[in-house]
Amino acid sequence: MDNQDIRKAGLKVTHPRIKILELLENSSQRHVSAEDVYKMLLDNGEEIGLATVYRVLTQFETAGLVTRHNFEGGHAVFELDRGGHHDHMVCVVCGKVEEFIDPTIEKRQREIAKSHGFEMVDHSLIIYGHCSNPKCSVG
Amino acid sequence: MDNQDIRKAGLKVTHPRIKILELLENSSQRHVSAEDVYKMLLDNGEEIGLATVYRVLTQFETAGLVTRHNFEGGHAVFELDRGGHHDHMVCVVCGKVEEFIDPTIEKRQREIAKSHGFEMVDHSLIIYGHCSNPKCSVG
DNA sequence: AATGATGATGAGAATCTTTTTCATTACAAG
DNA sequence: CTTGTAATGAAAAAGATTCTCATCATCATT
Numbered sequence: 001m002d003n004q005d006i007r008k009a010g011l012k013v014t015h016p017r018i019k020i021l022e023l024l025e026n027s028s029q030r031h032v033s034a035e036d037v038y039k040m041l042l043d044n045g046e047e048i049g050l051a052t053v054y055r056v057l058t059q060f061e062t063a064g065l066v067t068r069h070n071f072e073g074g075h076a077v078f079e080l081d082r083g084g085h086h087d088h089m090v091c092v093v094c095g096k097v098e099e100f101i102d103p104t105i106e107k108r109q110r111e112i113a114k115s116h117g118f119e120m121v122d123h124s125l126i127i128y129g130h131c132s133n134p135k136c137s138v139g
Numbered sequence: 140m141d142n143q144d145i146r147k148a149g150l151k152v153t154h155p156r157i158k159i160l161e162l163l164e165n166s167s168q169r170h171v172s173a174e175d176v177y178k179m180l181l182d183n184g185e186e187i188g189l190a191t192v193y194r195v196l197t198q199f200e201t202a203g204l205v206t207r208h209n210f211e212g213g214h215a216v217f218e219l220d221r222g223g224h225h226d227h228m229v230c231v232v233c234g235k236v237e238e239f240i241d242p243t244i245e246k247r248q249r250e251i252a253k254s255h256g257f258e259m260v261d262h263s264l265i266i267y268g269h270c271s272n273p274k275c276s277v278g
Numbered sequence: 279a280a281t282g283a284t285g286a287t288g289a290g291a292a293t294c295t296t297t298t299t300c301a302t303t304a305c306a307a308g
Numbered sequence: 309c310t311t312g313t314a315a316t317g318a319a320a321a322a323g324a325t326t327c328t329c330a331t332c333a334t335c336a337t338t
Contacts (some may be wrong), residue, residue: 002159003310004281008207011314011315012304012305012306012313012315013305014305014314014316015316016315017313018314018316030240034295035294035295036298039174045280047317048316049296049316049317049318050296050317050318051296051316051318051319052315052316052317054295054296054297055297055315055316056296056315058296063163068279069207070209070210070211072209074294074295074325075294075295075296076296082264083193083253089252089255090273091249091257092261092328093259098257100251100255102247102251104243104247105248106165108243108244108247109244109264109266112228112239112244113228113266116237116239118228118230118266118268118269118271119268119269119276120266120267120268121231121263121267121268122266122267122268123264123266123267123299124250124263124264124265124266124267125262125263125264126263126264127248127251127252127257127259128259128260128261128262128263129252129257129258129261130257130258130260131256131257132255132256132257137258142314149321151284151285151334151335152334152335153286153287153333154286154287154333156286172316172324173324186288187287187288187324188287188288188289189288189325190287190289190290190325191286191287191288193324193325193326194286194287194326195286197325197326210305213295213296213323213324214324215324216326230316259332
């Protein structure tokens with residue numbers, strides 16, 4: 001992931017784009033909202049407008065560099081595409097997100113789509129539950 | 140599904156709640172946004188405020204009468220819970236939604252959650268693709 | 279059937295997320 | 309280095325949802 005990825009996407013290599021891509025690569029949180037990105041950039045002394053953050057994230061999504069997720073909560077979160085596709089498991093108490101991939105499910109999805117006359121282009125699987133943290137488990 | 144369901148949820152049986160529940164039962168669209176509900180009620184001559192529609196849908200969700208889905212598009216859609224759980228397949232071109240249920244996937248999900256130390260309470264699986272309508276297919 | 283406590287409603291304001299507008303600035307090809 | 313075009317920032321706008329608060333309806337009790 002470097003500036004060539006931006007160029008290959010047909011986008012000019014600008015300061016905001018470079019910084020946003022860097023941030024997505026280095027962030028400890030894998031799933032960040034546009035607001036998160038904006039604030040983290042501010043913390044790093046980068047004065048990049050929120051509108052630009054939204055624009056760039058959307059462009060990165062179109063270019064296949066990041067994936068947008070519509071989890072619960074009324075706002076989208078973005079995640080850098082590090083090659084492999086995966087699904088998500090979200091703790092409904094603490095919000096912790098774990099990633100997983102299961103070949104059985106991947107395979108069944110394609111079969112099911114086909115049997116309904118759909119050609120699958122993407123999918124989203126989110127398991128909601130209580131994570132292993134004692135604070136999050138049910139009584 | 141009748142007024143007793145509203146009462147059982149600990150809610151008063153009011154005119155807006157009755158009409159919203161009726162509408163969800165009789166609507167030809169299974170997945171409707173709050174705005175959709177508001178407009179359909181207006182078409183039926185029911186002057187129910189948009190804020191009330193949001194409040195009631197949220198209460199119905201809490202009561203387990205309806206399910207809220209965060210598909211793409213920046214707004215939530217609601218669906219009457221007709222007993223059985225199911226997953227969704229959404230056409231990325233025309234927006235058509237089909238429902239399905241697959242025991243293999245259901246079973247694997249529980250196993251995967253458990254293997255990550257999660258106790259699954261819910262899940263959301265959405266397959267995006269091109270539906271069989273010629274206008275929606277690729278190529 | 280009347281009463282009264284409490285919950286529910288409607289209208290609009292407020293909030294939050296995201297997109298658009300537009301004047302200014304920066305990239306990148308020649 | 310010039311210049312066309314794309315990109316940016318700021319603010320406004322748009323869209324979705326929630327909140328506030330005065331008024332009204334429901335329901336358990338008279």
